[in-house]
Amino acid sequence: MRNVRCSCAITYAYGRARRQVERENINCFQYPTYSSPFSSLSQRFPTPAYSATMSYLLTNCTIYSGTTVLHDHAVLIKGSHVAAIVPEVAAHADIDRVDGRGCNVSPGFIDLQIYGGGGALFSVDPTVESLQKLQAYVRRHGTTSFQATMPTNSPEMMREALQAGHDYQQAGYPSLLGIHLEGPYINPVKKGAHQEEFIQQPATDAVAELLTIGKGALRMMTLAPEVTTPEIVALLRRAGVVLSAGHSNATYAQGAAAFKGGFTTATHLFNAMSALESRAPGLVGAIYDADSAHASIIADGVHCDFAAVRISHKMLGKRLFLITDAVEAGTHGAYRFRRAENRFVDENGTLAGSALSMMDAVRNCVQEVRLPLEEALRMATLYPAQVLALDDELGLIQPGYRADLCLFNADYEVQGTVLAGELVWNG
Incomplete structure (x- = not known):
């Protein structure tokens, strides 16, 4: 030797x-x-x-x-x-x-929501080549498993994203856990940087088509509970898709019902969702009050204050996990982003995504949120694995x-x- x-x-x-x-x-x-x-x-x-x-x-x-x-x-x-x-x-x-x-x-870190990096923006170029670049990028930052995310877009782009995800997984790459469709069944009131022209009303036939095209590649879907039907929820659950509440203006009652009826997690806590107020607890209140609902959070100090991360960790504990929500600059397609210091914004200046790596998020949780390193690491590894029920093989x-x-x-x-x-x- x-x-x-x-x-x-x-x-x-x-x-x-x-x-x-x-x-x-x-x-x-x-x-x-x-x-x-x-x-x-x-x-x-x-x-x-x-x-x-x-x-x-x-x-x-x-x-x-x-x-x-x-x-x-x-x-x-x-x-x-x-x-x-x-x-x-x-x-x-x-x-x-x-x-x-x-x-x-x-x-290795597990990122359940990332749109782009390393010169690739999957949101506008949903191809195998984009996934290859994105995978190479996340590995440089310690991430070994990720979900490529497609925000609300045209039906054609949604189909292309799922086909690319299926083809990539079939090629034998274990890093790609699947595709996360963030939309198109969201509430326009909480669309954030999503393109309103592509927001749709839920349709069973359309969802069935996505499942058929993806052939198992569709791993997670963000939906607004108040616009989603029980039939859609049942169809997605039967296919093994993880349902995440997000881009939602749900009341507390609607959110609570969603977490009892098939939703198991929520997308980027605080952002693009009804807030916790004294007389209207909203979706945030429903997340806090649920016994088993998980929630992702973007710990960059831009999408939410670090104190909000700390408070949420006290409320949710091991149910709170980290995502990057990272994007890449792009000047073509439906989503055109530019970097503005430590964030990305769209053409209207709306906050559109982070410039965060998962290693950055862990560091912020230790240095800014004041969590122990071992807990910050679990938020980037074990807890997201639990969301996908992969914690018997990943995250430890x-x-x-x-x-x-x-x-x-x-x-x-x-x-x-x-x-x-x-x-x-x-x-």
């Missing part, structure tokens, strides 16, 4: 068996090439067969497993999954090692879970991203 030293954050001890695997004929998309100690190898995403040959220890790091914080321990990765967490002194000397260089290690570092990891330093800079046991970003 030999260590290859480099200026990067991670030092890798190469394994003999891994080096023998032929990867030239992998049938998948080509990723952008980054400078790393792996540059002599193909930058293509590994097939499951390749991952199955891997076995190594991640050492010299502080492990935030999601249930505890461990020092002087190592993560044993076999194939694409975590096999064990062991004391470093008890680790076998003949196992290949990755030196974490003193980094913090958490589960423990035996049997997929080896999705984020390595970051004390300055909240991502130093490495591991997906299914494979280093896919080396900072």
